[in-house]
Amino acid sequence: MPYPGAGRFAPSPTGALHRGSLLTAVASWLDARAAGLAWQLRFDDLDSARNVPGAEASICRALEAHALFWDGAIVRQSLRTEQYAHSLATLAKLGLTYCCTCSRLALAGATVYPGTCRARELADIEAAIRFRCPNDMITFEDQCRGPQRINVAAENGDFVVRRRDGVFAYALATAVDDGAAEITRVVRGRDLLQLTGIQLALMDALGLKRPSYAHLPLVVNSTAQKLSKQTHAQPLGDNEALSNLRWTLRALGQPTAETPVRTPEELLSIAVSLWNPDLIPGSDITLAST
Template sequence: MSHYRGRFAPTPSGPLHFGSLVAALASFLDARRAGGEWWLRIEDIDPPRCPPGAADEIQRQLTAFGLHWDGPVLWQHDRDDAYQAALDRLVALGLAYPCSCSRKQWREHAVYPGWCREGVREPGRPVAWRLRSDLGLRPVVWQDRLFGEQRFDPAELGDVVLKRKDGLWAYQLAVVVDDAGQGISDVVRGFDLLDNTPWQRQLQHALGYPAPRYLHLPLIIGEGGQKLSKQNLAPALPTDDGAVRPLLHAALVALDQAPPAGLRGAPVAEQLAWAIAHWEVSRIRPEPHRTRDALRSD
């Protein structure tokens, strides 16, 4: 891919928080610094986790922080046919198989042991569809833009689910199909997704998709020492300008971009203009970053 196209792909299970802002901002700045596009994808393939109005709130929050996207928003709930076509292709290649096993049955194993690879173990029961991680691209090797060379054997990670027993699509297949469908050249996301990349590279290779470049970001750690997340009740991002300005500055601090202290109260557009002009991935420290340090540095 000769042209840079990045994306931010939140799950609308709730509003964005400071950790989400850091990931979105890094992705946005990386795209804009390269003169590229930045697209928005709403990953709503799991409706029970996506309360009404959450996706609209996410878009309001991004807009409040000046993170304006290119092109139409892509909604995963519209992509069933594309996911099914990809799964059918994997089945035809012998790389995906139906599995009747439950997590309770293999709980004594670190990863799913592949019991249904040669045939469904319990015919007549609901099945999920899994990827044959022991076939295809092995080992998976790529160069992360921050963490350097990564090397994994996907078989040691197990046969990941591609379609759930309840008929809902799983993240690994959907994200690969959508990145290819949108022509994404660069993926910027949190370090917690780094070990998902081996399965995704296997799928890209099997389906004949180009592989994007990857930049995984250090995690943002909250006061309790845990990753800042919706599950840990991280506060929602504000949308009023007076609260947005210092938080945007704090996000730049968390990304080790060393914004001038005088920018803290500057309008969002002014802060982003400075940040785009000065964006450097090489400044980012690879260890986890604490929220309080970014806020204190203001």
């Protein structure tokens, strides 16, 4: 049966699933299933230095243990570099990229790239490639955060789409992948909200169809840090899937089933029928207090 669109979950294989990444997976899965959309699993594994051996398998096992089954083949960004190179060539043909040889030191402390190499016409030798950012307001409606207006040129400046070491930037890869997979719905953490402006600028330039967005609150620890490997987030116990899912549904403000449930599948199928994104809290979720 063809789906009318697709959602996706796109973790980096840098560690096991934890409460924060589970919250994103559950919200994105429910959002897709409630709308009758496909749900794709994609590994953002371009930065190979950060990938942890075994993390991908552990994330897949955890998703399956929590009955978060995906559709179709798993997509790996590391296997799609030809597509990114192709899109980069398209941007270059449009005159929308240039080479940059500024050192990290030269840009230290600058939050907005000052455009140093914009008119230098440097050759692509040991250079990063930047996107010539349009000085336009990118606007979109975020389901969790309301209307958004991001002036990428003013807030980021021309951003890097391919690093000096040849690694494609997350924003380019994500824009290309969301476009290629005809993703219609992106549900992810609010820490990626700023990046959405950059991705939309790229999608617009490449003529790709924009998905709609919902940026979720983050799960934070008692010192308000986002749960991550760096903040020593605890991996989830796959044997506690049912209680992990109950915690996640509560954190997402969703009503819980009246009837007793015995399996993650049952809990999720009821949660799909009750799914109401308007109930997702606006503020971050502190792990200790929930």
